[in-house]
Amino acid sequence: MRKVLLVGGAGYVGSVLAEELLERGYAVKILDRLYYGDDGLRDIRDRVELVVGDMRTAQPDILEDVDAVVNVGGLSNDPTAEYNPRANYEMNTLATKKLAELCKQQGVRRYIFASSCSIYDRGVGNDFRDVIQDEESEVAPKAAYSGSKWEAEKILLGMADQDFCPVILRKGTIYGFSPRMRYDLVVNTFVKFALSQGYITLHYGGEMWRPLVDVRDAARAYIACLQADEEAVRGQIFNVSYQNYRISELGLRVREALRGVGVNCDIRVDYGYKGVRSYRVSAQKIDRVLFFRPKVSVEESVQDMVEKIRRYGYDDFENPKYYNIRWMRLLEEAHKVISITGSVFDAPQTGE
Numbered sequence: 001m002r003k004v005l006l007v008g009g010a011g012y013v014g015s016v017l018a019e020e021l022l023e024r025g026y027a028v029k030i031l032d033r034l035y036y037g038d039d040g041l042r043d044i045r046d047r048v049e050l051v052v053g054d055m056r057t058a059q060p061d062i063l064e065d066v067d068a069v070v071n072v073g074g075l076s077n078d079p080t081a082e083y084n085p086r087a088n089y090e091m092n093t094l095a096t097k098k099l100a101e102l103c104k105q106q107g108v109r110r111y112i113f114a115s116s117c118s119i120y121d122r123g124v125g126n127d128f129r130d131v132i133q134d135e136e137s138e139v140a141p142k143a144a145y146s147g148s149k150w151e152a153e154k155i156l157l158g159m160a161d162q163d164f165c166p167v168i169l170r171k172g173t174i175y176g177f178s179p180r181m182r183y184d185l186v187v188n189t190f191v192k193f194a195l196s197q198g199y200i201t202l203h204y205g206g207e208m209w210r211p212l213v214d215v216r217d218a219a220r221a222y223i224a225c226l227q228a229d230e231e232a233v234r235g236q237i238f239n240v241s242y243q244n245y246r247i248s249e250l251g252l253r254v255r256e257a258l259r260g261v262g263v264n265c266d267i268r269v270d271y272g273y274k275g276v277r278s279y280r281v282s283a284q285k286i287d288r289v290l291f292f293r294p295k296v297s298v299e300e301s302v303q304d305m306v307e308k309i310r311r312y313g314y315d316d317f318e319n320p321k322y323y324n325i326r327w328m329r330l331l332e333e334a335h336k337v338i339s340i341t342g343s344v345f346d347a348p349q350t351g352e
């Protein structure tokens with residue numbers, strides 16, 4: 001049996017991937033700081049080895065008995081990266097590099113890194129720049145988040161050699177249910193608004209393009225990279241996307257899918273500028289090289305999501321833990337108070 005170290009394995013993608021790995025007979029060790037708790041591990045807690053810790057201070061023994069590393073940890077969106085660019089750089093770039101160095105030292109050959117299609121962002125309003133981009137396209141990410149991913153990619157690619165096989169997955173925006181749920185991703189946000197408010201909002205007229213992919217397909221893309229011949233994936237970047245949609249079309253598709261499960265909602269349009277991202281990508285390379293093609297459509301995923309939100313009670317939509325930036329801010333505030341008060345309800349120790 002092969003053992004995989006899953007960094008960030010309690011996260012939105014990580015917890016689904018952990019389950020998919022277990023189903024295929026892999027042993028799974030998770031290194032996670034548990035920023036969002038351990039809901040994601042609810043059904044698999046007794047079948048994984050969990051190490052609660054920070055990826056920035058990982059020690060060589062974390063790789064004991066490990067055959068491959070998948071790194072889906074760190075800050076995972078623009079707002080959290082901008083909130084604390086230093087922490088973002090430390091986690092997404094420096095810790096990614098450090099883990100790769102540990103792999104090299106310990107003879108762990110395969111290292112798969114979660115990058116992002118937001119590296120391709122070209123914004124809206126320039127039609128001549130609105131083209132489908134592939135892994136060869138020139139990129140120049142400016143945001144803290146995408147910049148840190150790109151830096152990490154370059155470092156990892158530079159480390160590839162006969163004994164070390166780094167692989168980079170640039171994922172589109174993910175949709176679908178995960179036991180560690182996020183409602184701050186566009187399709188999931190639409191579903192949350194439809195269920196809780198009866199409408200969804202298209203920002204900036206919904207003009208932006210986005211590559212999108214279901215969370216289970218994203219997990220299967222990692223597994224395809226784990227199982228592939230080294231020669232096929234060493235030092236390679238792969239885009240992972242089911243399809244590119246304009247947000248306006250996405251809204252219509254989500255509304256239609258929801259209708260199919262008895263949820264009716266309006267579509268509202270907000271033309272105010274929101275600093276929107278826009279990009280579309282080709283996902284042909286991963287299909288050509290690994291015969292991997294995502295299969296879960298937005299419609300199927302939305303219907304599955306509604307069913308699971310209801311079945312497992314993920315309808316406390318205003319709980320801040322579903323929104324990375326809200327949750328991180330809250331933790332910071334709480335930390336400030338608790339570092340002064342100590343325990344919230346216990347009386348302070350007086351030494352009497």
Ligand SMILES: NC(=O)c1ccc[n+]([C@@H]2O[C@H](COP(=O)([O-])OP(=O)(O)OC[C@H]3O[C@@H](n4cnc5c(N)ncnc54)[C@H](O)[C@@H]3O)[C@@H](O)[C@H]2O)c1
Binds near residue numbers: 075076077115
């Ligand atoms: N969700 C998406 O749409 C999407 C799209 C493209 C790329 N990605 C990338 O995929 C990866 C996973 O995304 P996600 O949606 O599952 O994010 P997430 O925020 O749900 O999960 C990240 C996990 O990493 C853990 N973590 C964060 N910092 C850590 C640290 N310093 N040490 C140890 N653990 C730490 C968190 O506790 C959490 O469990 C991220 O690298 C993200 O940038 C996500």
